[in-house]
Amino acid sequence: MSSIYQHFRPEEKQFIDTVLDWKEQVENTYASKLTDFLDPRQQFILQSIIGDGVDVRCGFFGGRAQSERKRALLYPEYFQPEEKDFLVGLYEIEYPRKFMKLEHPMVLGSLMSLGVRRDKFGDILVNEDRIQFFSNEEIESFLMTELREIGRASVHLRRIPFEEAIQEPEQWRELEISAASLRLDAIISAAFNLSRQKSQALIAQKLVKLNWKTVENPAAECMEGDLISARRLGRCKIIELLGYTKKSKSRLKIGLLK
Structure with a gap:
């Protein structure tokens, strides 16, 4: 069990336990479990835990394909979910x-x-x-x-x-970047083409949010599924960690919305 927690942040333990409870509930009752709306990081955690399981599967729906916040449905393998099932x-x-x-x-x-x-x-x-x-x-x-x-x-x-539904013209642009590390200030610098000093100043001025929460620690480590917003610059979501460059920089696939 502890091996699950090591892949996530300590403060995410409570949500992980909740997901494990949902999974066990579906396994025991052989009935579906519908969640409230989850943010992208929570969706990532749930998907990581459920994976491509045989007994329990999961789907997401938030009203439209590009919805950021979505409800999740955990269901047994026999069930075929439809949009209406997400309520x-x-x-x-x-x-x-x-x-x-x-x-x-x-x-x-x-x-x-x-x-x-x-x-x-x-x-x-x-x-x-x-x-x-x-x-x-x-x-x-x-x-x-x-x-x-x-x-x-x-x-x-x-x-x-x-x-x-209102069709917003904004669209995420996917690209690959390399960052000095997975620290928050390093990711902001790489994503928005800023100096490290400017990134740290934005964080110090409380202009940066990580998964909708203001963060004041420039050394906060970013993970797959995170969403970063920097006031006046836009938003960045970490889609996938791609490993390292020959110079030991972190390679990432990100989505960028300016």
């Missing part, structure tokens, strides 16, 4: 667009103020004056009833089909 709903926020503009942080803040955990919601999509979000279908009636205001705007929700 994901897409909701558009209707509000007086002529008089005000809603933004991502306002929407997330209002959803959280209802007392619902972040993992009940998927991606929030914004395109000019339109805003949509994915959520657990199980809390749909609660959201429809309770979400009446965002900022100063009166709002109401309308469930819409996935085909009407």
